[in-house]
Amino acid sequence: MxxxxxxxxxxxxxxxxxxxxxxxxxxxxxxxxxxxxxxxxxxxxxxxxxxxxxxxxxxxxxxxxxxxxxxxxxxxxxxxxxxxxxxxxxxxxxxxxxxxxxxxILGPDGRAWTLEDLSKGPGLESKHQKALDRFFDDCVQKHIVFGEVNDAGLLYTEQRSGYPEFVLVDGIGEKLMLPVRAMFSTISARYVRKTQRRIQGQLEALSKHESKQLET
The missing domain is CATH 3.30.200 (Phosphorylase Kinase; domain 1)
Structure with missing residues (x-):
């Protein structure tokens, strides 16, 4: 032990x-x-x-x-x-x-960068946004079932596969009593896209808030 x-x-x-x-x-x-x-x-x-x-x-x-x-x-x-x-x-x-x-999972600088950390810290670059879009597309295509996924459960790396990507480290797998997301890829895909819209909306709201602060 x-x-x-x-x-x-x-x-x-x-x-x-x-x-x-x-x-x-x-x-x-x-x-x-x-x-x-x-x-x-x-x-x-x-x-x-x-x-x-x-x-x-x-x-x-x-x-x-x-x-x-x-x-x-x-x-x-x-x-x-x-x-x-x-x-x-x-x-x-x-x-x-x-x-x-x-x-x-580690970022290029050897730190564990979550999507939340990136958005609130150095900010998201084009490569981060492309990696995020690809992550959700892959989750739909591969039928990856989400539990409760948020921006703190996505880690960014460039070393894992040799290119920028996000990896889910929390909220993985079927959480419902009746496992409909695990049983039906179409239902799972709808939930993944719903999660994507929620997270993307949060990122856009944060970006607008930071832009207003810079203007003032």
Whole structure:
């Protein structure tokens, strides 16, 4: 079992902690924050019934792994194992429960740049916008199922495939009780485009706000 006290903490979100993998610089380990977890392995904020069903706090890991397996199955004859989502490599026992081992996505400068970081920091260039458009097109074409996707869950890189791209690292996989998005690519595509319009609208609103501030 890995003691997280001996690992480098790279970041901490609302639900997860992210640690550097101790043996592989190209991998990270995601864990669920223990302060959010009840003794039965469910989220403490959920009812006893909701905590008892499925895999509790690990349901998020399950969705991501199942999505990756489905993509590999679909593209079996092509021998493709890399998609616009982070690649999961397995599970590892840690002092914060099970950790999900995934690939590490970094920007050209060696930092982890989310779409949110780029839009609020240096700003989006033409290459970023083209990469974002291609990301959503690929997700529709490859039938990648979204859960709750936002600009903080998209990481930018140029090293992964040799060209600018965004990679989804959060909100991956079917979240609905009735898995209609996973079952029907047309329904999934509509939701992906809806998410694209929402995120694009947020980016445009931020750009207009910054332009007004510069004028004043």
């Amino acid at each position: 890995l003691n997280v006290e001996n690992l480098q903490l790279l970041g901490s979100g609302t639900i997860k902690n992210v640690y550097q993998h101790p043996q592989d610089a190209d991998k990270i380990i995601k864990t669920i924050k223990p302060q959010l977890v009840a003794a039965d392995g469910g989220f403490a904020k959920h009812s006893a019934f909701k905590r008892a069903v499925y895999q509790g706090i690990y349901r998020q890991f399950r969705r991501e792994i199942l999505q990756y397996l489905q993509l590999c199955k679909t593209h079996y004859s092509s021998g493709i194992f890399q998609f616009p989502i982070e690649t999961p490599y397995g599970l590892v026992a840690t002092s914060e429960g099970l950790g999900l081992v995934v690939e590490k």
